[in-house]
Amino acid sequence: MGVGDDMNKEIKKQLILSFVLLTFVVMTLFFWYQNFIFHTYGEKIDYQYCLYAQNDEWQIEGYEFYQKGKTQGYGHARMTPLQPQLLKKNDEMTVTLHLKNHQPLIQTIKVQNENQVLFLENKTGQNIFSEKDLQNVQLQIEVKRQKKSIYNQTLSMQKQDMITYTSANKDYTLTNVYVTEHWLKTGSFSSKDTKLAKKYPYMIVDYMYSKEENQEVDINDYERFLYLKGKTEDFLNDHYKDHGFYDGEESLLDMQLCCVITLMKSEDDSQPYTFILPLNPIQKGDS
Amino acid sequence: MKPGRKDKMTLYMLRNAFSTLLIAFVSFMISLISYYECSFVEALRRLFFVNIYTTLYFLLLWLLNYLIFEISKIIYDTYEQRFTYKSCFILCVVAGVLYFVEMLDLFRWNFIFLCLFIALRQVKQLWIHQKRPSNGL
Incomplete structure (x- = not known):
């Protein structure tokens, strides 16, 4: 047997071994594919913010801004009156959100009970705001009693650590x-x-x-x-x-x-x- | 085998291992950054620290790259007389075609880089072969 034959045999061995290993790896990659996709490419959200504000009369928690795919949403906040007699039944409350370089976003709530803890609705849509608009957010709260404005204050909202x-x-x-x-x-x-x-x-x-x-x-x-x-x-x-x-x-x-x-x-x-x-x-x- | 040649072989194997690792790593980074629209550091964290399945898949993909590259080397060294610059060009065309094939971008980028790396190695070997016979590394 010549030296060349030995070399060919050696190469053949290497090649067969490599192909066997390759088959194992490809099979493992194939059977693990769904599992890998499931754990690696999970659901993503473009951004999520939670804002907070407080003054002597109000505490506003959990005001969220988010973008999920093309859908944007804001609201869902809890507004707690900190002073007694601040709200009475049938008062009309207007919550206006002022964003940087943006039209104000207005939400209106009818008060059902005295000093009720209010929850703002979640509003969704497309292209309502951009992430840059959320740099300086102001929340204006106006309470009207029998069509007369009895409270009008603007609070600066802070982003919370999340x-x-x-x-x-x-x-x-x-x-x-x-x-x-x-x-x-x-x-x-x-x-x-x-x-x-x-x-x-x-x-x-x-x-x-x-x-x-x-x-x-x-x-x-x-x-x-x-x-x-x-x-x-x-x-x-x-x-x-x-x-x-x-x-x-x-x-x-x-x-x-x-x-x-x-x-x-x-x-x-x-x-x-x-x-x-x-x-x-x-x-x-x-x- | 001469001791010097053995050292060189280890060095070349390390180089190949590192290059194929880099291919898998860059492909994962591109895929994760484009999917999550996140920073490099965030993609790095998602690759190594979020769950074991992603990390293991990355290591498997590296192993696949290494094996494909080694097989390409064996085939090239066996039939090196038949290979010309034309085969390198074909590999580049395959890489170009892969760009338009519908598949997970991770695999697309991985195989494009791998094709280009194999082509690059062949160019190097052909260039060396013009001066002296192939050393098969």
Whole structure:
């Protein structure tokens, strides 16, 4: 046998080995593809802001601005009157939002009860504002009683420090949970199982917090903060969003957060499938 | 095999490993930055610190690149007499065609860079071959 034959044999061996390895790698990449897409290219939001303002008479929390794809939204704030007799039944309140280089955005609320805590509606649309407009936001509050203006003040709104939380196990993810010190916006739930909504048509999502600093999640340490119940399909299509306000003295950012997901075959399923998704901070939400 | 040649071989293998790693890394960065419209640092964080699945897929893609490159080397060194600058041109055309093929941008960029890298290595070998026989590295 000549030297050249030995070389050819060696090359053949190398080539066969490389092709066997290549087949293994390609197969692994192929079978992992869905899993990889599911965990890597999750839902994205262009931006999310949460604003806060306070003066002697009002506390405004959780005024959000967001852009998700082409849809923009604002509102959802909680307005708490801090002085007694500030609001009376049938008062008309006009909340005007002044953005930099932009037409004012006006929302009107009819007061139902004396000193009622008000929640601003969420308004959505396209091209309402740009991210640059949110540099200097002013909120003008006007209260009219029997068509007479009795209160008119403008508050400067401050952006709040926000952290995005996420959670994932092998089959489920919960992404884009936005949290500030006293506010939380629920995230987007998704599953690798494409038939989940058929298997479990209803589901419950509980957002919980714990002041204990344990490494392991012990659900007995947690207190329920937000409760959502609805159709699984709505959760998967991200049609179900809610906002929670935490009124304790501590900051939500210093606590451990988790979600308890309950998947049910019927609305009153006595043996639902329940699991915990611990929420982990990933980034500043305002970037 | 002479000791000097063995050292050189390790060096070339390291170079190939590094180049294919760079190809996978740049492709991932382009894909993540364009998808999330985020900064380089944010894309880096998403690649290595958000979940293990992304990181493992990145390492697998690197391994795939390395294997394809090694196979291309073996094929080239075996049939080096038949290869001309024309084959490099064909590889560049394949890279151009890949740009318009509908697939995940991560794979598109990865295979474009890989084709160009293989073409570049062939150009280098052809250029060396004009002076002296191929060293097969």
